[in-house]
Amino acid sequence: MSVRKKAMGADFWMNRAIELAYKGKGRTAPNPAVGAVIVRKGLVVGEGWHKKAGGPHAEIFALRAAGIKARGATVYVTLEPCNHHGRTGPCAKALIEAGVAQVVIGARDNSPKKGRRGAEELRRAGVKVSLGVLKAECHRLCEDFFKHSSTGAPFVTLK
Template sequence: MVEAMQHMNDEMYMRQALALAANGVGRTHPNPTVGAVIISGGEVAGTGWHRGPGKPHAEVDAITMAGARATGSTLYVTLEPCSAAGRTPPCTAAILRAGIARVVYASSDPNPQMAGGGAWLQGHGVKVTANVLETEADALNRPFLYAHRLGRPYVIAKAAMSLDGKLATRRMDSKWISSELSRKHAHALRAQCHAILVGSGTLSIDNPSLTVRDVPLVGRPPLRVMFGSHAPAFHADYHFADGSVPARLYVCHENRHIADWQRAGVDVVKVDGIPLMLRHLAVDHRWQILLEGGGGLHAAFLEARLTDEMVLYQAPILIGGSDAVGLWQGTGVDRVKDAPRLVNVSRKMLGEDLLIRGRVVYPEA
């Protein structure tokens, strides 16, 4: 009975810490979002959340608010306390100095330079409970966790499509399938990402701006990225190379057009395929990527099992035609049981459009 009550209290207070951590989403990169709550005598004595690089960590914020009440208290924090100094001193030392008796955390820190805080605290006499509401905490820090655990960014695929799954007509016309409300939502999504990725076909046909418009932008703008087998011919009127936002071409093969792009100030990187491009982006701290390509690039990512989440804006129109551009070009899957599936699906009406969003789960190979 006592253990069950303790577990219920741990989850209740951890949910408060998660709500605090959510304040930092989009503000803390490349640091994780973290929230903390200190409980003393059954009451909240201190709260905190990380506001960005160089700012106090959530634990330190909460300890400062709690003051003397931190002694003998329980600290709830959404990420394992850091055990090494970075831009700020390690939180484990601050916890020990404050006299906190017990620490409850959700996610384990995947950063090898900062991990091990829980074990360090246990070794210094602090009671530690790990992995309380870990799944919920991980959801707040997917880009951070993917970069450190998998060495690649978290990939969100975004597409506006018709009821019959078409991204464009057979003449490559796609303006505008989605509504103004959907497009505004898409710009808010862009603002949360560190790079916006298209293929060479989308770049050449649509001449996209790949910028964040009409919504607030926190931090640096997303990097414009194109991936293709080779560099397309350069045209001076391409928005991609207008210099307003940093831009980068990833190509698998060199050709004579590369020099033209470089003269226009566009970074060109040769890579051997999509996985190496993603690894290069992760090293550059581009940890959340918005994939806005056509059916070919969407197909390449799905077939490589590299699309992690999908955001689909479905308009109440029918385009039809076997030559129209579909969301997943190419052969697709042979059997329904081999199809990727969306889980944790949310649906919302944006005017006449239906927004569908979910994590992508792939069948076992």
């Protein structure tokens, strides 16, 4: 997988994570479509996206692809990693256990019951966390999830 993209910044890598997330769009409800890219020394060492509800999240697929190369790497993820147990384990814990150095988050998870805890957990473990890279694009990607998790109502678009 090692693709070198010299001098590419956070926006570049987050755009790649967004591209990956769109591969799962429409297949993950009621969960969000999320993409993740793991970069170490300018190389992509792992990528993943949430493929279906109840299955592994984007971060887990990316960590599996990266293996030990995730240690010391930077993870770009479109939505704040979860920090709760549901049908899958907490992604924040998996990132910590993998030894990543930094997590760059596009949009915060603002769901009332489970959101805004992943970044805190990562920071407590000594992982550097950056927030809001391509925030509007990442938020738009998860509009349906945010609407449903905060109101219980579906997200509807009319023409």
